[in-house]
Amino acid sequence: MSRIGKLPVNLPKGVTVSISDNNLVSVKGPLGELTQSVDKELKVEVADNQIILTRPSESKNHKSLHGLYRALISNMVTGVSQGYKKELELVGVGYRAEAKGQNLEMSLGYSHDIILQLPIEVKIETKTERRSNPVITLTSIDKQLIGHVAAKIRSLRPPEPYKGKGIKFVGEQLRRKAGKSASV
Helix, strand or coil: CCCCCCCCEECCCCCEEEECCCCEEEEEECCEEEEEECCCCCEEEEECCEEEEECCCCCHHHHHHHHHHHHHHHHHHHHHHCCEEEEEEEECCCCEEEEECCEEEEECCCCCCEEEECCCCCEEEEECCCCCCCEEEEEECCHHHHHHHHHHHHHCCCCCCCCCCEEEECCCCCCCCCCCCCCC
8 A cells, every 4th residue: 555645635624625527626725726637547535524545456556646646635735724935045145136026036146137937826035134145935835836936946056065155945955075175
């Protein structure tokens, strides 16, 4: 049995789930609504304020789909009830970020500023204080989307191992390397 797939997904207060005929799961909560289509072979049911997924056989494909869709539905329930938040830190002299609506304008040491248009589902906030690195805060109800946007921002200037300059997640531990040693 799939360890993740067999666990039921508990529904917090204020979250409702509807399942259509073609296995389209719709989760509605205080922060918004998300939908996910589930493979036709899996059975999704709501009982006793829990979502339970069952699979028809013990084949390898059914086992992997069982755990996958259970995790996706669990992420949807968490998203519409609590939401997700990612924080990125810009480490480097002269690095700055500014939010203008759904556009993120960043100066990352290139010859030009980088302007990134973010999806409507992702809310952005930037914070720049004296004597500290600028911080970009992303919030959304969709875990997959916010992870993709955060990875895209980080890929514009990934942290380098010698000085640690670049865009990194807040709290991320970087492997640092020693520089060249002078020969005698």
